[in-house]
Amino acid sequence: MTVSGANSYTVAQAVTDWLEHGLGGRDPNTVYTLANLARRHVIPALGARKLRELSAEDVDRWLAGKSRVLSTSTVARVKSILARSITRAQARDKVKRNVVLLCGTPTGRGGRPSQALTFDQAQALLDATPATTMGAYVVVSLLTGARTEELRALTWSHVDLTGDPDSVPPVPPSMRVWRSVRAGGDTKTRGSRRTIALPERCVGALAEHRARQTTARSAVGERWIDHDLVFATETGTAMDAANVRRDFQRVAVAAGLDDRRWSPRELRHSFVSLLSDGGVPIEQIARLIGHAGGSKVTESVYRKQLRPVIDDGATAMNRVFPRRGVRPSVRPSEVPRTPRRPGQNPQLGL
Structure with missing residues (x-):
């Protein structure tokens, strides 16, 4: 990819590339779940951003918003999707660093506790x-x-x-x-x-x-x-x-x-x-x-x-x-x- 091409490479492209080529050998159900999370929570919020312009502050704000509507475990999963997508892009010289690694995982909403029938x-x-x-x-x-x-x-x-x-x-x-x-x-x-x-x-x-x-x-x-x-x-x-x-x-x-x-x-x-x-x-x-x-x-x-x-x-x-x-x-x-x-x-x- 040319320098100009790398400069225009977006978060959506990175995530899509990871979903299509970075999940070889994974269980189909796992692939389906990850793709669903990416398309619901990652791409709509951050997809249009140019990957080289994405900052740790952008990721922090995005995760904070997700923590208000998702459980802690789901927040961690969507963060992992973004981090792995950027790691793949980084290995292909499309971005210099992975800013997600600078961010913590906020506590999300508490899930519904399991219960038992009387x-x-x-x-x-x-x-x-x-x-x-x-x-x-x-x-x-x-x-x-x-x-x-x-x-x-x-x-x-x-x-x-x-x-x-x-x-x-x-x-x-x-x-x-x-x-x-x-x-x-x-x-x-x-x-x-x-x-x-x-x-x-x-x-x-x-x-x-x-x-x-x-x-x-x-x-x-x-x-x-x-x-x-x-x-x-x-x-x-x-x-x-x-x-x-x-x-x-x-x-x-x-x-x-x-x-x-x-x-x-x-x-x-x-x-x-x-x-x-x-x-x-x-x-x-x-x-x-x-x-x-x-x-x-x-x-x-x-x-x-x-x-x-x-x-x-x-x-x-x-x-x-x-x-x-x-x-x-x-x-x-x-x-x-x-x-x-x-x-x-x-x-x-x-």
Whole structure:
């Protein structure tokens, strides 16, 4: 680029170049998110500025304005987008220095704190679940604590609805939470990779869901794209996060909940809260939800050789939320509590 060309190079050009050429190998979902943030928050405010004329004071004012409407983490992300774009331009002699590196990250708006369903709200949500893909999704998410990114990647080959009752000890129905929609298909951490027993209500919901999916697959014929996904679209493809949120909010409204206050991720928080209220020790809950330090299932385990299967959560949820038509034997607050060690935190941060 000529000197005159470099002098006219704009922030928008730098950001666009980084989005198009600086994100090779990144997960498509990550690329989409970064592009969306850049086009909403960086380019409209600073895009017209010539890159060589951009000052640290310009960036400070821009970040201060964003901190009034965005969370701290989002402010940091949009700042990073600008910084990386300028670093790429700097390496190509289009600007002498990266002024973003001279700026701090202001504190943004506080995000909405996560919350958990009460027993009555959880019961109402389960009672309102329709005979649909999202209905089955809600049941499994709430009663197993699996992350939404894990359930969206769950395959039927990792679900065992029968177990092996004749083995010693018996193997209960279970699901292998070994994948996610993250880059590379891995779970959030290696400790997140786990096999968990399925509560009876999950077994029933998944069996009915598989039958519905088989019928739907026959109806669409060649348009069905087989990825073996448990929770899939009408043509067998992966569900995206936006679709899950939208469909979950419809179920929430049917249960009498304010759809503006609840999101799918809070089903996991509710799982933790309900088990904690039922006296399940924090160490066991950590294993169930795949936190570091919990028990691991080796990668060499096969479908009929699951050892060990984490069944504490299934046992507790069978008591609290039995299959349809059976009255709960106990509410979480009525389950005899396991004594906690002095200083042990009664809640588990997610």
